[in-house]
Amino acid sequence: EKQTPACSREIVELVRRTNVAVLYERSDAMFIDRSTRILPYLQDLLKLYESKHVTVSDLPDDADWYTDKFVIWYDEQSDLAAFQAGLTGKFDYIDRGNHFAEMVPCGCSKATGMEKMMQLLGADRSQIFAVGDSLNDRPMLEAAGTGIAMGDSPMLHPYADYITANLADDGLEKALAHFDLI
Incomplete structure (x- = not known):
């Protein structure tokens, strides 16, 4: 903004x-x-x-x-x-x-952007997976149906539904596989 x-x-x-x-x-x-x-x-x-x-x-x-x-x-x-x-x-x-x-x-976050995309796509929150690695991702993880934190981001873990491996250890791929998205 x-x-x-x-x-x-x-x-x-x-x-x-x-x-x-x-x-x-x-x-x-x-x-x-x-x-x-x-x-x-x-x-x-x-x-x-x-x-x-x-x-x-x-x-x-x-x-x-x-x-x-x-x-x-x-x-x-x-x-x-x-x-x-x-x-x-x-x-x-x-x-x-x-x-x-x-x-x-104020009032502008990754969650507000995600919510706009959900409206445009007609998506339901339960269909939304968000992956984060820093506290600036917190609002997005909390707004998603499933919030996924990278293993090497402990500050974000309390706000996640699922914690995956570290980024360098293929954490994104492992999270997507865990949820049968790939």
Whole structure:
């Protein structure tokens, strides 16, 4: 969901005030704010993107700039409580573990997308299988008829109907076979 430039600039200021590292995302681009901290995991991600020729632009000063969603990394120098309080009414905070979090527009999740697809296809919830590997998949797993968590995603296990093997151990294939889908 596209955010307004005004809301997006409020988020930029919030990020700067609370001392977190950030990567802004939208459907056509990703942006880094070099005036904020670049924590090690973000630095590693930027190196990976560079090696794969994925463009990450510097945050522009354009009045019409906006972000759809964003991710942060934080540590003991970050004011996480103030950051979360500043999101109220704008973005939902999803803890992804390892001092990493994802922000999505309030009321927008993989579950809302799945529900729209179910309506378009005329599908019943009981026919829907969802597979996830991170807490950003929680709403989708809970909304599906059957929620499947990857074995190497313990934070998601309490919300799953079935836990499969790790991704690297063919967890997706094993889950599909378990439910006779392949």
